[in-house]
Amino acid sequence: MKHRFTKYLGRVTEILELGFEEKFIYVHYTKGKTEKTACILKNNDKSQSEYLEAFFKENNVSEEMKKEVRKFLNNENNFNDEPWNEFTTFLMKTLSLNLVFGLTVALTVFAFYKLGSYLDARYGYEPWLTVIFIFMGIAIGGLTGYSMIQKYFKKPDSKDIQNEYDSQKQKNETTDFPIIDVTIDQVRRAVRQFSDNLPKGVYRTIIVQDDNSIDFKQLANILGGIPSKKFYMSKETYDLFEESEKNIPVEMDMVQKAVDLFVKERKAYPMLGFDPNRRVNYYQLMQDNFLKSEPEVQFYITDLDGLITHIRPEKKKIESSSQ
Incomplete structure (x- = not known):
C-alpha cells in the first residue's frame, strides 16, 4: 500500500512517498x-x-508536509478501506472492459451472420457467404473492441490539454466575475490548484504580469471571483506578496537570477562564510557584474536549493547554525 504527498516550496517541489508493509x-x-x-x-x-x-x-x-502526513496516518480509515477500494475499482474496470469487448464482438458476429445467411438464401451460395461474413464479423468486432479499449487507456494528448486550457482561459476572460475579498493564503491555494491543472511544459508564471501582479482572470474560476485588491508573485521563487510589499518580488527576481548565475559560475553562494544570517552579498554580485545596482531589500539564502527569501532567519536557527 503506497501513498504519495506533494508540497510546493517556491521553485522546489517536496515529495514524500510511503509504502506500508507488515513489518516495514x-x-x-x-x-x-x-x-x-x-x-x-x-x-x-x-x-x-x-x-x-x-x-x-x-x-x-x-x-506543511509533516502536518499532512500526520493527519493521514492518524486516520485509520485510510488503512482499513483503501485495499478494498482499490480491489473493487480494479474489478469493476476489468469486468466493464470484458463486458464491453464481449458484447461488441458478439453483436458484430451475429449481425454479419444474419447478413450472410440472408444473402446465401437469396443467391443460393449456402453456406459460403455465411462463413465468410462470420469471419468478417469476428475481425471487425475484434478491431472495434480493441480500438475502444485503446481509447479507454489512452492518456490525454498534450495538445488536447493545451486546447482545453486555452478555451478555459478565453472563457474566464469573457465572463463577468464578482469582486470578492480574499486572503493571501486563499490566493496561494488557488495558484497551486491552477498549477496542478496546467498542461506539461506550462508553468504558473503565465499568471504573472509585467509588474509582477497576478492576472486573477485566470484564477477567477477557482476563487469564485476577482479579488478586490492586487497580489504579486515572484517569477523566480513563486512567493506571494500583498500590495504593501509589491516592490519585493521585482527585486527578488533580479537577485535570484544573479544568485543562480553566480552559483553556476563560481560553484558557491554569494555570501560571507561566517555570516549566520546567510545574507546575499550584493558586493560580490555587483563586483562580478551579476547585479547592476544594490537592491533596497535585503535577501537571505535558504537551504532550499539556493532559493532566496526576504524573511530574516529566526534567532534560534541562527544560533544553532553558528554552533
Missing part, C-alpha cells in the same frame, strides 16, 4: 536536489506517525 515502512523523500530513501523496521508498539518522526527531523521535512 518504506520512505522515499525528495526536496529539490535532495533525495533520501529509508526502510524503517516496526519493532515497537508505536503508531505509524511516531516511526516517522526521526526521519522528519533528520531530513528537515517541512511543517
Whole structure:
C-alpha cells in the first residue's frame, strides 16, 4: 500500500512517498536536489506517525508536509478501506472492459451472420457467404473492441490539454466575475490548484504580469471571483506578496537570477562564510557584474536549493547554525 504527498516550496517541489508493509515502512523523500530513501523496521508498539518522526527531523521535512502526513496516518480509515477500494475499482474496470469487448464482438458476429445467411438464401451460395461474413464479423468486432479499449487507456494528448486550457482561459476572460475579498493564503491555494491543472511544459508564471501582479482572470474560476485588491508573485521563487510589499518580488527576481548565475559560475553562494544570517552579498554580485545596482531589500539564502527569501532567519536557527 503506497501513498504519495506533494508540497510546493517556491521553485522546489517536496515529495514524500510511503509504502506500508507488515513489518516495514518504506520512505522515499525528495526536496529539490535532495533525495533520501529509508526502510524503517516496526519493532515497537508505536503508531505509524511516531516511526516517522526521526526521519522528519533528520531530513528537515517541512511543517506543511509533516502536518499532512500526520493527519493521514492518524486516520485509520485510510488503512482499513483503501485495499478494498482499490480491489473493487480494479474489478469493476476489468469486468466493464470484458463486458464491453464481449458484447461488441458478439453483436458484430451475429449481425454479419444474419447478413450472410440472408444473402446465401437469396443467391443460393449456402453456406459460403455465411462463413465468410462470420469471419468478417469476428475481425471487425475484434478491431472495434480493441480500438475502444485503446481509447479507454489512452492518456490525454498534450495538445488536447493545451486546447482545453486555452478555451478555459478565453472563457474566464469573457465572463463577468464578482469582486470578492480574499486572503493571501486563499490566493496561494488557488495558484497551486491552477498549477496542478496546467498542461506539461506550462508553468504558473503565465499568471504573472509585467509588474509582477497576478492576472486573477485566470484564477477567477477557482476563487469564485476577482479579488478586490492586487497580489504579486515572484517569477523566480513563486512567493506571494500583498500590495504593501509589491516592490519585493521585482527585486527578488533580479537577485535570484544573479544568485543562480553566480552559483553556476563560481560553484558557491554569494555570501560571507561566517555570516549566520546567510545574507546575499550584493558586493560580490555587483563586483562580478551579476547585479547592476544594490537592491533596497535585503535577501537571505535558504537551504532550499539556493532559493532566496526576504524573511530574516529566526534567532534560534541562527544560533544553532553558528554552533
